[in-house]
Amino acid sequence: MAIFNSVISWYFKTRSSQLEYMQSHAPELQENIRRKLLKMAEDTEFGRKYDFENCSTIFSFREKIPINTYETLYPYIERMMHGEQNILWGSDIKWFAKSSGTTNDKSKFIPVSFESLELCHFRAGKDVLTNYCSRFENTEIFSGKGLVLGGSHQVNNMNEDIFFGDLSAVLLENMPFLGEILKAPKNDIALLSNWEEKLEKIVSTTIKENITSITGVPTWTLILMERVLEVTGAKTIAEVWPNFELYIHGGVGFVPYKERFLKLAGKPINFLENYNASEGFFGMQDLSTPDELFLMPDYDIYYEFMPMDQYGKEHPQLLSLEEVKLDEVYALVISTNAGLWRYCVGDTIRFTSLCPFRIKITGRTRLFINAFGEELMIENAEQAIKTACNVCNCSVKEYTAAPKYFSEQHDAGHEWLIEFEKEPTDMRLFNRVLDDTLKSLNSDYEAKRFNDLAMKAPVIHTMAQGTFYNWLNKKGKLGGQNKVPRLCNDRKILEDILSM
Numbered sequence: 001m002a003i004f005n006s007v008i009s010w011y012f013k014t015r016s017s018q019l020e021y022m023q024s025h026a027p028e029l030q031e032n033i034r035r036k037l038l039k040m041a042e043d044t045e046f047g048r049k050y051d052f053e054n055c056s057t058i059f060s061f062r063e064k065i066p067i068n069t070y071e072t073l074y075p076y077i078e079r080m081m082h083g084e085q086n087i088l089w090g091s092d093i094k095w096f097a098k099s100s101g102t103t104n105d106k107s108k109f110i111p112v113s114f115e116s117l118e119l120c121h122f123r124a125g126k127d128v129l130t131n132y133c134s135r136f137e138n139t140e141i142f143s144g145k146g147l148v149l150g151g152s153h154q155v156n157n158m159n160e161d162i163f164f165g166d167l168s169a170v171l172l173e174n175m176p177f178l179g180e181i182l183k184a185p186k187n188d189i190a191l192l193s194n195w196e197e198k199l200e201k202i203v204s205t206t207i208k209e210n211i212t213s214i215t216g217v218p219t220w221t222l223i224l225m226e227r228v229l230e231v232t233g234a235k236t237i238a239e240v241w242p243n244f245e246l247y248i249h250g251g252v253g254f255v256p257y258k259e260r261f262l263k264l265a266g267k268p269i270n271f272l273e274n275y276n277a278s279e280g281f282f283g284m285q286d287l288s289t290p291d292e293l294f295l296m297p298d299y300d301i302y303y304e305f306m307p308m309d310q311y312g313k314e315h316p317q318l319l320s321l322e323e324v325k326l327d328e329v330y331a332l333v334i335s336t337n338a339g340l341w342r343y344c345v346g347d348t349i350r351f352t353s354l355c356p357f358r359i360k361i362t363g364r365t366r367l368f369i370n371a372f373g374e375e376l377m378i379e380n381a382e383q384a385i386k387t388a389c390n391v392c393n394c395s396v397k398e399y400t401a402a403p404k405y406f407s408e409q410h411d412a413g414h415e416w417l418i419e420f421e422k423e424p425t426d427m428r429l430f431n432r433v434l435d436d437t438l439k440s441l442n443s444d445y446e447a448k449r450f451n452d453l454a455m456k457a458p459v460i461h462t463m464a465q466g467t468f469y470n471w472l473n474k475k476g477k478l479g480g481q482n483k484v485p486r487l488c489n490d491r492k493i494l495e496d497i498l499s500m
Contacts, residue, residue: 236266
């Protein structure tokens with residue numbers, strides 16, 4: 001395997017010049033992609049309706065094509081799920097990535113074209129490995145296998161030729177040959193729909209493998225690692241998989257999980273964050289600046305950026321890549337090679353560098369709390385949790401927070417449900433540090449907390465072990481890309497968890 005590892009590592013290292021070109025020519029590549037996407041879809045039903053043929057300039061593109069959400073595109077997507085083609089995109093759509101979103105129970109079905117698989121997701125997978133191999137030249141990652149902890153899929157009942165599943169399952173089902181031989185477990189296990197059955201089979205079939213990397217959502221990966229230790233009797237993952245060196249993650253803020261990962265791993269490992277979603281692959285971690293992501297401009301996705309003061313307006317003014325500014329928060333809007341046109345992803349980002357284009361994910365347009373004008377974003381919450389854990393020598397497993405509205409029974413403020421991995425000895429200190437950190441990070445929050453006038457101090461409930469796992473199980477959301485919403489602007493999820 002040493003020779004194989006050397007050859008594959010060399011192959012990925014040779015592609016590093018492509019990444020450098022991509023980063024240095026981002027605006028030019030973006031304009032080429034915009035024109036290419038319009039050309040591919042100008043004869044579709046959507047393309048004819050909005051006159052794609054005459055959208056050559058950025059001004060006409062913005063004028064003719066409306067901003068869309070999943071709800072506005074759903075009538076087209078529903079027809080595509082019944083087998084109609086040439087609706088939003090010029091090539092046949094056979095696959096849909098099922099996403100439950102983060103704030104409600106309604107499933108979304110995001111179209112996945114052949115082009116989006118090949119030119120976005122799988123190309124991004126190669127670039128992730130190129131990025132890693134270029135940074136860690138002595139990597140032995142290809143001497144073993146990568147454990148991929150994905151979702152499941154099933155045939156869409158509306159048409160026997162149409163398939164849907166978690167994005168991870170769609171990718172596994174269509175995996176290129178090289179990816180197939182480098183991963184574990186086999187698809188007959190990886191695509192099982194019952195999470196608990198899948199967990200047991202993954203553990204039993206991989207504990208004898210040489211696992212060098214793991215890819216998956218942090219919550220489920222930690223459960224897998226703990227189960228491996230239970231089954232084997234080992235104290236750390238290093239005893240079971242001594243060559244484990246890389247964990248690839250995305251989808252949720254990783255800060256609350258890192259300490260626990262390192263403890264279970266039992267040795268130093270590398271972490272690599274990706275910014276990928278059902279709609280496409282948007283960014284990957286800049287390993288020279290670990291808390292920032294490169295925005296990837298050449299995956300057949302055209303990006304636009306909505307300033308937050310434009311969010312919610314009937315005709316918002318959007319910016320292209322060359323128009324953005326540092327440290328401004330933008331809602332991400334995309335047009336893709338699977339037929340999502342000027343589509344609001346729901347994420348908010350800010351640019352930390354314009355040469356190359358680096359970003360940080362700041363939250364969700366719907367994943368925030370702004371009940372009292374405090375504009376609390378997930379980025380603030382993650383940092384406050386980290387600081388409180390450091391001061392109080394504790395660790396958080398899961399959490400969610402929501403507004404607590406003023407009534408005769410209680411004052412206005414925020415209510416937190418926290419499941420600790422290691423509880424603080426002084427809960428009042430934890431609460432105070434959390435609150436003070438939020439004040440230091442967010443001037444709006446600080447203003448509303450001034451003298452307890454608009455908001456009182458947070459109310460924190462310590463939840464029993466397994467609470468969030470049981471809630472996800474109750475919702476049928478174990479495994480895959482499912483995760484606990486961190487911040488909600490209403491109390492629906494918080495009340496549902498408390499009711500258990």
